[in-house]
Amino acid sequence: MAVHAVPKPSFIQTVHWMNDGLVCRAEEMTLIGEPVVSTAYTLDRAPELSGQWWEELSAALERLASTDTDRVALIQEDIDRSIREAFGAQIDTTVSQWVIGHGDLHWANLTAPRLFLLDWDSWGLMPRGLDAAKLWESAFRVPDFAEEITERLAPDLACRDGKLCQLWVCANRVLGARRRGKGTDQTEHAHRAGKSLLVELS
Template sequence: MWARRTWTDGDHGYLAELYDRITAPTITTHEPILRKAPDLSDAWWDSLSTALDAIAAVANNRVAVRQEYLDRAMPHYLGIPIDTTVPAWTAAHGDLHWANLTAPVLTVLDWEGWGSAPAGYDAALLHSCSLLVPDTAAQIRHRFAHILGTPAGRFAELVVITELLQTTTRGDNLELEAPLRARLRFLTER
């Protein structure tokens, strides 16, 4: 099934494309932040790991995260002097959070922002969106240690923390600010 719809609202134009109808529910509804532990099978986690590896290997000329943004935003929102040079770039979904993942069968939704990002970006974003559920955050750190446990993965976490701290200045994700700052301290005091 494929469908396409365009529309305008004031000065803004929109495009929606439907490639397939998904019947499995998303893990969270209406927000990226996890508030209770999901009941996910080992097979689901294995599928996610396989998907992230496959996404990272895709050659592309799209951009999900811009170096210029990092140069400006990381020192400002992290509040520390930091080398903003990305250690490694890979393809990323670019918006991998709980409202874009289905269960019990994994489907990754919402692909308009995919492109190049710091290696480990998707795992880092999912981890940061899980900080209110420490057991799930720990499970992500364990399952994706091969990504998050590397210098590139730690840098990706700092990128995501930067982005999410920026959202708190607009009044969004306020409940994540304290856990994000705690994770920032952990990553930078190592």
């Protein structure tokens, strides 16, 4: 793995194999003993995170953004399609700044009090703000903490690309519920937040 100066497990080796015509891949990495912030994707209460922890997270995401790789995590066409299908939106969804990111950043993939970023199978090129948007969305049940996230990670979330990422994350929640034929409180939040973001982006 070509990611450096970011707190994460160290890469050991990769194994590939075939299964019914599909190429499977597994990566062996060093064990991190630090507890995760949450054992679930979404939070039910605000975690206790120090100011230093937030500073280290921001610095890690900034260093990751400048990593040199040809890996791609998300493309423009997927963003356009998801937002259009979820909200019927006729807005400009063109991303202006593409960076390298983790791709699956949520509270079960972050440790504390010592920060490590876990689960690196989705990292690659993506819009600026996508990682921060996923942290914001997975804290929807704790509005005060979600607001803290928007303040702590404002450089990534306050820009237009960051708002597009928030809208895209919401769109995926709406589409997922539509496919299942069943909504949840997370779906309701995604629909409300998505409509509000559409107004901001129009």
